[in-house]
Amino acid sequence: MERFAGLLQQLPRHQGEMLRALHLAQEELGWISRDAIRLIARHLRVSEAQVYGPATFYAEFRHSPPPKTLVTWCSGPSCRVVGGDRVRRIFEAEFGCHMGENTADDELGLWLGQCNGTCEKAPMVWVNGRVVGPLSMVDTVKLARGLKAGDDPVTWPERPIKIAPATFVDAESTYGSEHADSGPDGTNDGTV
Amino acid sequence: MSSVYDEIREAAELSAAPRRSPSRPLVRVDLSTSSIAAEADRLWEALEPLAAEHDVDLVRVGTLGLSWLEPVVEVERPGFGGGGAVVYGPVRPEEAGQFLTAALGEHPLEDAAQWLIGARTPVQGVPSLSDHPFWAPQERRLMQSMGVIDPESLDEAIAAGAYEALDRAIEMEPMAICDLVLSAGVGGRGGGGFPAGQKWKFLLGAQSQTKYLVCNADEGDPGAFVNRVLMESDPHLVIEGMAIAGKATGSDYGFIYIRDEYPLSIARMELALAQARERGLLGENIFGSGFDFDLEITRGAGSYVCGEETGLIASVEGLRGMPKIRPPFPAQKGVFAEPSNVNNTETYANVPLIVQHGADWYRLHGTESDPGTKMFSISGSLERPGILEVPFGMGMDELLLGCGGGPPDGHTPKGIQPGGPLGGLLPASDLGLKLERPPFTERGVLLGSGGLILFDERASAVDLTKYFSEFCEDESCGRCTTCHGGSQRLVEVLERIMHGDGREEDLERIGVIDKTLQNANCLHGQFTPYAVRGLVNYFRDELDVHINDKRDPAQVAPGLTRYLITDQSDPRLEEAATFCPTSCINRAPVESDDDEEPSDELGDWQINEPQCIHCDVCREIAPDAIRVEDRYLTMLSVV
Numbered sequence: 001m002e003r004f005a006g007l008l009q010q011l012p013r014h015q016g017e018m019l020r021a022l023h024l025a026q027e028e029l030g031w032i033s034r035d036a037i038r039l040i041a042r043h044l045r046v047s048e049a050q051v052y053g054p055a056t057f058y059a060e061f062r063h064s065p066p067p068k069t070l071v072t073w074c075s076g077p078s079c080r081v082v083g084g085d086r087v088r089r090i091f092e093a094e095f096g097c098h099m100g101e102n103t104a105d106d107e108l109g110l111w112l113g114q115c116n117g118t119c120e121k122a123p124m125v126w127v128n129g130r131v132v133g134p135l136s137m138v139d140t141v142k143l144a145r146g147l148k149a150g151d152d153p154v155t156w157p158e159r160p161i162k163i164a165p166a167t168f169v170d171a172e173s174t175y176g177s178e179h180a181d182s183g184p185d186g187t188n189d190g191t192v
Numbered sequence: 193m194s195s196v197y198d199e200i201r202e203a204a205e206l207s208a209a210p211r212r213s214p215s216r217p218l219v220r221v222d223l224s225t226s227s228i229a230a231e232a233d234r235l236w237e238a239l240e241p242l243a244a245e246h247d248v249d250l251v252r253v254g255t256l257g258l259s260w261l262e263p264v265v266e267v268e269r270p271g272f273g274g275g276g277a278v279v280y281g282p283v284r285p286e287e288a289g290q291f292l293t294a295a296l297g298e299h300p301l302e303d304a305a306q307w308l309i310g311a312r313t314p315v316q317g318v319p320s321l322s323d324h325p326f327w328a329p330q331e332r333r334l335m336q337s338m339g340v341i342d343p344e345s346l347d348e349a350i351a352a353g354a355y356e357a358l359d360r361a362i363e364m365e366p367m368a369i370c371d372l373v374l375s376a377g378v379g380g381r382g383g384g385g386f387p388a389g390q391k392w393k394f395l396l397g398a399q400s401q402t403k404y405l406v407c408n409a410d411e412g413d414p415g416a417f418v419n420r421v422l423m424e425s426d427p428h429l430v431i432e433g434m435a436i437a438g439k440a441t442g443s444d445y446g447f448i449y450i451r452d453e454y455p456l457s458i459a460r461m462e463l464a465l466a467q468a469r470e471r472g473l474l475g476e477n478i479f480g481s482g483f484d485f486d487l488e489i490t491r492g493a494g495s496y497v498c499g500e501e502t503g504l505i506a507s508v509e510g511l512r513g514m515p516k517i518r519p520p521f522p523a524q525k526g527v528f529a530e531p532s533n534v535n536n537t538e539t540y541a542n543v544p545l546i547v548q549h550g551a552d553w554y555r556l557h558g559t560e561s562d563p564g565t566k567m568f569s570i571s572g573s574l575e576r577p578g579i580l581e582v583p584f585g586m587g588m589d590e591l592l593l594g595c596g597g598g599p600p601d602g603h604t605p606k607g608i609q610p611g612g613p614l615g616g617l618l619p620a621s622d623l624g625l626k627l628e629r630p631p632f633t634e635r636g637v638l639l640g641s642g643g644l645i646l647f648d649e650r651a652s653a654v655d656l657t658k659y660f661s662e663f664c665e666d667e668s669c670g671r672c673t674t675c676h677g678g679s680q681r682l683v684e685v686l687e688r689i690m691h692g693d694g695r696e697e698d699l700e701r702i703g704v705i706d707k708t709l710q711n712a713n714c715l716h717g718q719f720t721p722y723a724v725r726g727l728v729n730y731f732r733d734e735l736d737v738h739i740n741d742k743r744d745p746a747q748v749a750p751g752l753t754r755y756l757i758t759d760q761s762d763p764r765l766e767e768a769a770t771f772c773p774t775s776c777i778n779r780a781p782v783e784s785d786d787d788e789e790p791s792d793e794l795g796d797w798q799i800n801e802p803q804c805i806h807c808d809v810c811r812e813i814a815p816d817a818i819r820v821e822d823r824y825l826t827m828l829s830v831v
Contacts, residue, residue: 016528018510023452023491044510057512057669058493060452076414077609078571080659081651085748089805093773114494116453117417118229119571119645120259120578131229137809141771 001035004028008043015044018054022061031062059112067102067109069147071095072126076115084123087140091125094144108147196479197359200471204350210249211342212351213270217248217296220266220277222339224255224424225417225456231285232263238288246292254425256339258326259578261309266339267295273316280307312340326576326595331557331565334541335581338425343460346467349428355473357544361436362481364547366396369440373543376551377563381418381538382408382499383611383640385562385629388539394523395441398531405437405446406527406534408504412451412496413612414663416643418567419537421579423450423457426541427464431487433540435474436547438485441533445485447508448537451492461489496613496667497716501534503669514669515714536641538567557583562628572609572645573599582627589623592646603648607731611640613660613667614719617653617726636725652746653731654738658686660723668716675717678709682724691751692824694739702728742824750806754823757797762817765797768810776803777810 007024011017021044025036032055041048055061073088092098095108102109113126124133125143132143193201211218221236236252243250258264261281268277278300283291287307294303301308301317310321321327332338341348349355361369374389395403407430411419422430434446450458465487468474476484490508497503498513505527507513526532542564546554555563562584568591571577575597582591588608592598599605605620616637618625625631632639647656665679682705685698706721727735737743744752757765757777769777778800782793799810799818811818 015510016508019491019493019507022493053512054493054510057514058495060492060494075659075663077613077645077656077659078415078577080656081572081645081647083808085655086807086809090773090807090809093805093807114412114453114496115414116225117411117415117420117569117571118226118259119415119417119569120226120262121229122571124229133229137807137812138771140807141773141809144773 001029004036005039008039011043013043013045015046015050017044018046018051019058022051022055022058026061030066031064059114064102065106068107070109070111070126070128071144071147072111072113072129073099074113074115074122074124074126076119076122078115078119079123082122082134083137086137087123087125087135090137090140091144094141094148193356194359194363194479194481196472197355200473201350201356204347207347208345208351211251211348214249214268215270217246217270218251218266218268218277219243219248219292220251220253220268220339222255222262222264222266223252225420225454226255226259227262227264228456230262230282234285235263235265235283235288238285239292242289242292246296248292248296252342252344253340254338254343255421255579256312257335257421257579258309258576260574260576264309264339265291265295265307266312267300269296272300273311273318274314276311276313276315276318278311278315278318279309279321280304281309283307325597326578326580329582329586329590329595330580331583332581333545333565334422334426334429334538334567335579337429338421341426343425343427344463346428346464346471349426353548354428354544355432357547358432358435358439358473359479361439361547362479362483364439366440366442367393369436369547370396372551373440373546376546376554378539378542378546378554379562379629380536381542381566381641382536383615383638388535388543391523391533391535392437392441394521395443395531395533398523400531402445402530403441403443404527404530404532405434405441405443406501406504406508406522406532407434407446407448407537407540408499408501408534409448409450409454409457409537410492410495410499410504410507411454411537411641412499412667413615413641413643415569415571415609415645416612416641417569417579418642420454420457421567421569422537422541423454423461427460428468429541429544430461430537431464431468431474433543434487435478435485436543437533437535437540439483443485443533444483446487447490447527448487449490449492449498449504449508451498452494458489458491465489495669496663497669497714500714500716502714503716504534505532512669514671515716517713538642559585559626559628561630566627566642568627568642568644570596570644570646573603573605573648573651574646575600584628585626587623588625588627588644591627592623592644596646599646599648603650606647606649606651607653609645609647609656610643611638612643613663614638614716614722615640616722617656617730619730622730636729637722638719650746650748652744652748653727653734654686654690654744655746655748657723657727658683658690661686661720664716664720664723668720672712672714672717674708675712675714675720678705678712678717679720681705682709682721686724689735689738690744690749692742693751694742696739698739699728699735743822747820747822752823753806753820754801755799755804755806755810756819756821757799757817758819759817760796762814764814765810765817768813768818769797771809771813773807773809774803774805776800 021040037051041051099112121133264281311318337352370392379385409419495513498507500515503513503515522532558564567581569579608618661682668676709721779794779797782795
């Protein structure tokens with residue numbers, strides 16, 4: 001908190017710095033606490049309500065401490081048309097919490113994310129900011145249970161990659177199916 | 193050319209020479225959000241220690257657009273096959289060594305055949321990338337340098353021609369620049385299509401000492417990632433476009449509003465701004481002409497409605513991003529009540545090209561209503577999702593089925609979702625539409641900012657519509673009751689339909705909500721009913737089946753389907769049961785006649801329906817033993 005207060009002093013005292021101040025709070029503290037709101041209000045010379053307003057308007061700002069491992073579920077339509085909603089239901093059932101909530105021990109949490117255009121990985125989630133996908137439903141259950149068991153999300157081993165073959169107009173026979181075999185594993189063909 | 197620019201250009205060309213005409217092999221690695229999602233960063237880490245050993249230079253570049261082949265690596269070998277650049281992908285991090293050895297060896301065409309995509313510039317014996325169906329119809333103007341230059345190197349950008357147009361524009365009269373942009377006919381790329389030159393003239397005519405420019409990079413439409421690619425792969429193009437706009441409108445300061453979901457774009461734009469400032473391309477007295485211009489970045493925080501220009505302005509001011517009623521228009525009263533101009537990132541990026549090559553060149557491609565080219569991001573049920581740039585007026589089928597390859601695994605296209613959540617839905621029979629605004633508007637949908645999503649018969653149009661309505665409800669700023677209340681009612685009606693409680697009068701109800709929403713104050717509310725209107729107009733059969741027959745042909749609505757075990761003998765049921773997230777697949781012990789000794793025998797597998805979350809994991813494991821059935825039909829047949 002002290003570090004945040006110090007960094008906050010470096011921002012100009014202007015209402016236009018509001019989003020920057022809120023981002024700073026979230027980066028430093030992990031979430032926008034009541035104390036952070038008070039500090040920002042004092043620094044920008046506005047009322048606490050004028051900070052609370054934007055802080056609650058924008059979906060990125062948290063109002064409770066973040067979990068150790070955050071699973072952000074992509075809510076976008078490209079994911080949706082290939083089973084994204086099922087991925088959500090699996091995570092909610094496995095973690096026993098809903099979007100925006102943490103598990104009771106604050107180890108894991110779910111967050112509703114917006115499409116950032118890595119749609120070729122659909123359906124996908126971000127585990128602590130890292131894209132994991134495309135997920136079959138079996139992968140999803142494995143991922144959720146692995147995270148519950150304390151797997152390191154960054155080195156999560158079974159990241160399936162589904163790759164469509166590259167085909168040329170005139171050279172189909174030469175280059176047709178080469179790429180289909182180049183994936184590291186074939187776990188994502190729907191069968192196990 | 194001013195002498196100042198000449199000097200800058202000369203120095204940059206000298207410094208970028210080793211990369212423009214390399215003396216030893218160059219390996220370019222695509223490092224962008226899409227490729228990093230495919231572990232290009234890990235590939236880079238794997239390649240780095242190998243570079244010295246193979247005597248190659250490793251260069252970071254933006255994206256070529258071949259998202260489905262990420263991570264993409266390009267190898268340029270001086271003296272090999274004429275010295276052109278060969279594109280390979282996907283190269284997995286663990287294959288780094290094997291790949292380098294193969295691609296740099298004596299016979300790369302055979303040894304690295306498994307990764308070979310094509311030659312970007314001619315290489316003897318390698319199929320040209322321009323023959324690839326994804327590449328062939330493209331007209332790459334904005335994307336010309338993308339995937340070729342290092343987006344974090346100002347030298348490379350300048351050597352490729354960046355800021356040359358600014359140098360030219362600085363010596364022009366503001367009105368002449370506005371006229372040039374107006375005669376080129378570049379329209380607002382966010383989807384509005386309002387002529388940029390006209391908008392600039394409004395700002396130029398505004399009486400004020402202070403005028404602001406705003407770049408709208410709050411690309412909130414799910415499935416659209418045009419701005420992201422622009423900022424990540426060629427950030428200086430955007431900066432140059434804004435500086436020219438500054439000269440044309442008499443403005444000396446601008447804000448680039450980037451959504452928080454694009455951290456790499458923010459980082460690359462911040463870096464590009466710092467570089468440009470240091471080189472004197474931004475700041476005071478640019479090129480010694482007396483023209484001052486500077487930019488700052490405002491980081492969004494996850495609000496879709498901030499893509500609406502007045503909402504965006506409120507957000508830049510540090511307020512809740514709630515749109516206001518126009519007039520006053522931003523050119524009268526915008527950021528901090530000063531006259532302002534808001535354009536999309538892609539609109540600004542087009543400007544240097546127009547100044548450089550002229551309005552006639554710009555109009556060589558495109559149509560009367562929409563001249564020029566447009567970047568499209570294509571995704572959904574596609575063989576080859578990615579990002580490309582084509583002339584306006586091209587057939588949508590050519591783009592989605594030709595370039596994109598259509599749905600994979602033999603699925604059939606069912607519909608298209610253009611223009612984001614507010615864009616509406618089109619049936620597959622409209623695939624022949626030309627990609628320009630008028631035919632889309634005539635069909636009651638929006639072409640939007642460049643995102644096109646194809647969906648196949650596995651997707652439910654009702655479910656998609658419900659998703660878009662939920663999105664609009666969630667992202668409504670909450671000011672107008674018509675909008676936040678209307679979208680809530682819309683979601684309720686659709687939800688009920690998907691749970692089998694649809695009624696005939698729902699269609700009429702949807703019509704009333706549609707009409708009411710059109711009275712909302714801003715475009716967000718006014719466009720919210722586009723999706724449901726598309727559903728009613730083009731997917732009426734599917735909606736009717738939901739309402740009247742209580743059936744979902746795509747079998748995704750949990751309320752209208754249920755999972756049934758059809759083959760008790762399948763051994764995979766055991767595994768399916770262990771994978772079920774709610775443990776709802778069980779079998780109880782057979783009741784024993786003898787109370788003392790309970791039976792070890794287990795009865796039939798059963799799915800405990802109230803617990804089932806319809807996640808499909810069991811069917812993935814045991815596809816032959818578990819079936820999805822229409823809930824109401826099967827219940828009737830049981831009775």
